[in-house]
Amino acid sequence: MNSEFINPFIIALLNVIETMAQTKLTPGKPQKKGNNQAGGDVSGLIGMVGDDIKGSLSISFEESLVLEIMHKMLGEKPEGINSDVNDMVGEITNMICGGAKNDLDQKGYNFGMATPMIVSGKNHTIDHQVDGKKMVMPFTHPSGNLYLEMCFNK
Template sequence: MNVQFINPFIIALVNVLKTMAQTELKPGKPQKKSDPKAFGDVSGLIGMVGTDLKGSLSITFDESLALEIMHRMLGEKPDKINEEVADMVGEIANMVCGGAKMTLSEQGYDFGMATPVVVTGKNHTINHQVDGPRMILPFISDAGKAYLEICFDK
């Protein structure tokens, strides 16, 4: 997968969480992924379609990190993942995808974004509806781990 597609998503995720939730993410080593099993507890998934590309993005958070982001963004800290936390994860996916979309459009890649879908629960799965390689990028923070999955047909 072309790094010019991946970097805008990494930069957008780091910036969104730093700006909106005062949370620093440190990226780990990107890897190819073939298993649909998510590594965390709550995932926001968003599809992207353009004239010359099709892809999807998911951002998965450990429960501890999702709850801490909720606390830092909204001042609330539920005991477990609930509907409000799920909505927040969907909105984060939307902001990250929107930020990457702006950068990629400057490089000549335009695409539309679907409404985010949120999946929760231990051992949930993420099914990218795109025929292409999947990359997973782990991130570490002071409150837990996050995982960015990107799949493009290019």
């Protein structure tokens, strides 16, 4: 995976979280990923398909961070992950992918986006269903961690 393709997703993630939740994340070091174990407790997963590209993106939040983001975005702080938190994670996933898509469209990468799926629970797994290398990039915050995973066929 090349940085020209990955960076728009990282930039969109940082922008959405900072703009919508007034939360600054600290990026970690990207790593190859060899398993399907999610890093967080709730994940948004979205597929992308174009003429010459197929991939998927997941954003996995630790419970403490996603509850803090919900509090900052909506003024609510539930006691745990519930359907409202899941809906918010789906919207965040959609906004991040949409932001990156706009940037990539200008670079000649055209693809459509599926509706985000949400998976939650301790030790859940994410199956990207794309033949390609998986990359995970961790982000840290005093309230918890977030993991951006990408898998593309190119």
